[in-house]
Amino acid sequence: MFKKILIANRGEIACRVIKTARRMGIATVAVYSDADRGALHVKMADEAVHIGPPPANQSYIVIDRIMDAIRQTGAEAVHPGYGFLSENKRFAEALEAEGVAFIGPPSGAIEAMGDKITSKKIAAEAGVSTVPGYMGLIADAEEAARISEQIGFPVMIKASAGGGGKGMRIAWTAAEAREGFESSKNEAASSFGDDRIFIEKFVTQPRHIEIQVLADQHGNAVYLHERECSIQRRNQKVIEEAPSPFLDPETRAAMGSQAVALAKAVGYTSAGTVEFIVDGARNFYFLEMNTRLQVEHPVTELITGVDLVEQMIRVAAGEALPFAQSDLTINGWAMESRLYAEDPYRGFLPSIGRLTRYRPPAEVAAGPMLANGKWLEDAQPGETAVRNDTGVFEGGEISMFYDPMIAKLCSWAPTREGAIEGMRQALDEFEVEGIGHNLPFLSAVMDHPKFVSGDITTAFIAEEYPEGFTGAQLPHAELRRIAAAAAAMHRVAEIRRTRISGRLDHHERHVGENWVVFVGDEEFPVRIRADKNGSTVSIDGEELRVESDWKPGSSLARLVVDAAPLVLKVDRIAAGYRLRTRGADLKVHVRRPRAAELARLMPVKEAADTSKLLLCPMPGLVVKINVAAGDEVQEGQALATVEAMKMENILRAERHGTVKSVNAEPGQSLKVDDVIMEFE
Template sequence: MFTKILIANRGEIACRVAATARRLGIKTVAVYSEVDAGARHVAACDEAVLIGPAAARDSYLRSDHILAAAKATGAQAIHPGYGFLSENDAFAEACAAAGIAFIGPPASAIRAMGSKSAAKALMEKAGVPLVPGYHGDNQDSHFLRSESDRIGYPVLIKASAGGGGKGMRIVERSGDFGAALASCQREASNSFGDDRVLVEKYLTRPRHIEIQVFADSHGNCVYLFERDCSVQRRHQKVLEEAPAPGMTVERRQAMGEAAVAAARAVGYVGAGTVEFIANQDGSFYFMEMNTRLQVEHPVTEMITGTDLVEWQLRVASGQPLPCRQDQLRIDGHAIEARVYAENPEKGFLPAIGTLRYLRQPPAIEFATPVAVATAATAAGASRPVTRIDSGVREGDAISPYYDPMIAKLIVWAPTRDEACVAMAASLAGMKIAGLATNIAFLKRLVESAPFSSAELDTGLIERNPGTLLPAPRPAPRHAVALAAGAILATEALQAAGDADPWSDVGGWRMNSRMTRSLQFEDAVSTHAAGINYQGRAWTFTLDGRTDQLSLVTCNRDELTLRLGGETVHGNVVLDGETVHVFVEGEHVQLHWNDPMVHAGELEEEGGRLTAPMPGKIVALLVEKGAVVAKGTPLLIMEAMKMEHTISAPRDGIVADLMYAVGEQVAEGAQLIAFEAAAVPAA
């Protein structure tokens, strides 16, 4: 076994590998960019080496810098995590040439499966069923369009070297093919340095099922059953679970054996995932093989009682697999939710900012199989277990340079129904303030009828916008009461010891008691809460209803109030004029119009189209002076490796274009000067 390894990654996967290595008595070396100097993964390792500036291409993708760090620190092996260099065959070869073990498959296997087109050709020869499509080398746009016309629409254009949902476009008709191809190629080139694509028939209501495989250098290869990753948005996984609902024993064996055959065909060693697209009738087709550990690997660990990172370390050091196929069993059900800094209400745009407040549900961090088993059987009864894998802490920043994942929330329970209930409860206990997150969206998704009843396919989210992305609603009464209570409690704490009668917490006034109005705004309405001081309590009036309000307990951000005959408990975070209220599994955000400290109002900017986040202009779709209709695409910007189209908010004229293709823009920067005007009838 190794005595020291270097982890060539960041975030939660680097922390995950460090946790397993520490348990095995292995020293770890972190690498970090300038912006990650204080990151959690740096603190989790025994040593750390700076490898470059913030941009990944100048740091985490610099194989020469990483190899130099490994040599300087005496690391015997490099764990690549996932993303970055994990599926880079040249890096695997460079490690071998330097005498450093690459904790992953041989370069030849990465190369064989690294191109989706080549991998499909290999699987076709092996007799594995493939989705109808074109996977060849001819990348002429006219030829690819003709192949798509032959296959029949809808088709899926997919980056040949891609992954993570990058470089993928669904095309519904032939006339849209050219623009979709150009966009796909740009995104593929930006994300992978390779703009080659393949074209496949797009199946309606398919399921995405993948098989975890593991092989050693002694000729052994097993499959650790399946994961259902059907719940996706923009081809990126949102929820993953194991085992797949409705999977029969026969189908599981057929898919598992096909996955093992695929791994053996390329001389595979280490952890890998063979991904299949499956019809509702049970038929399945090979999609691709990811030659690395997957983000969703914890659900497999939770149902099999394995530590896949430990298996990676043992196999890479020359040891045989710890288990044979007949020794592997499925126990219970596990679900993983990816908690992201993003705004579902704004098209899932990634968010950046500081985690000013972070509270997590009761959970085991980077749980080992022993810890899970112990927690599951506590008090002699099998009960749900929650695990959290995270690479951030309160106070850390989510930057525009890397994937905006905050944490992976994983639950295990004896049954799927129990796992769904446990996941909803765990999401309710995940409280974050400082930036937008998808937590509320995930909770609605887990509790939705299609997911809870296992009616799964890759279009589930798009088909249920009303349920999953409902219109904003006014803050409930108890949330406004908690916001008011937190302000009153904070004022009382600040006034403690102050002899000034005007600061008395009882609201003393000559010949009367103090009355005031606390003004709050949410996304859709204004709330004027009337507060009448009654000594150490108050009356609370909102929307014509008055109740007695009293403070029961206040422990930092935790607040318990008595409102009329009801006890209300929640967490309240005062962040300037923003009040975050976490109550009954909801996060209610209010703006407090404090008359003593008014932040000012932004001027109306109807003639400006601004950048929703930092990024780069990749295409200008109109010229200065163009007359456009509402909804017309105006430009495309790339941010966090995804393309975002800026469209005309109304009929009008493009008065000016503020940036050229290739230029970087800051969040809020004016991109286009736009003037409202009537569009002449066609």
């Protein structure tokens, strides 16, 4: 077995690999750019080597710099994680030439299956059903438009060397095909150093289901069942689960057998994923094979008890797989929610800055997690499990240079319903401040009827949130519970405020029993009576019992209201609180009856008019300005392109108008709400 391995990656996946290597007694080497000097993976590793400036194309994907780090430290093997150099044939060949083991597949398999054009050709020759498309090289945007028209709209424009949603666009018209081709080509060149593009038919109403495979150097190969990855935004997965709520045993076995056959056909070893698109009749079509560890691998680990990183390391060291296909059963259900540094209230645009607060829920081990050693550090066994794979810490910086994912929150339970409920509670307890993040959106999805029923496709987000995400709308009964909780919390805060030294027996009479709780646009007149075990809050004649040990100043309140748990993220505001729960962000004011009367008379402050301005929606770099002062623009017309976190974002005109002035230029770095251009 190896004594020392280098992780050619960063963030949560580097931390994930280090945890398994540490458990196996293997020393680890981290690499880092200027931006990651104080990163968590650097702190966790036994050694760390600086490899260059923040941009990935000057550090993490520069093969020579990684090779220098290997030579400096004497690492015997390299785990590439995902992204960066994980599917780079030249990197695998460089390691082979150096006599260093690559914890991944052979370079030939990377070339055959890592390239999406080649992999589709091989799959077709092997008799695997594939989606119609054009696999040849495409010269320019005009040819892309012609090919798209021949295939039939809508089409998917994809980078051949792509992954993680980078270099992918859906086009419904020839104009969108031209535009998508250019953006995909630019993103592919920037992120992967390979700007080849292919086009395939976009299957509407599809499910995205993938099969995890694992193969050794002795001819053994197995599949570890499937993952449902249909909840996607901008072709990037957001929520995954294992197994799929849609597959039956026959389809699962057919997909698994086909995935294993494909892996054997290309001499594959290590962990890999065969991705399929599945229609409503459970017909499945090969999409691509990812010749690396997938972001969503934890849900497979949670239902099988197999540590995929450990098996990758053992396979690279020449060991045989310790199990056969018949040993790999499905135990329970697992969910994964990807925590992204992006603002769901601003179209999910990237957000950067300092994590002023980062408090994940406590990790809990259960089920198959206990079958394969200590999965979670210092975790206690329970009936359900919580796991959080992360690469950040409180006080750390979220950089504009890398992918916006900062953590993967996972839950496990014996049933799908239990896993969803476990995820709900874990999301409610996850505290993140200082940046925009998608926790409210993840919570809202967990309560969405279609998701709960398993009736989902890759169009779920576009169909269910066509105008974007504006926060969850909680039912009236839930707002009543929140009002009762706020009243009880306010009483505790008021007692503390009015307490007079030496007169502790009189302080409660200063608080009073009657209040009016404003929850958003709703009002709840309440009467509150307390005893030593909690409070009883009367709302419209109905009594709700509130129990909690919350203390003023605490940012998280765990309560039991009306015999059901309620977790609230708490911030103090004038005459009340900002309370967040289950995807809702609520301003809650608790006032005395007379103050409530006066509050109703207060005018509402109007927001500033920015309708004549194009504001930068996120920190980023201006890539392109499409118009000039004096130009007339139409609704939907591209005005500018801003790049942030490796993604190009095209800003479009909301209505017809004339450009008055342009205040930005290509190459300029902008902050949120910087004015890009003004309209007449």
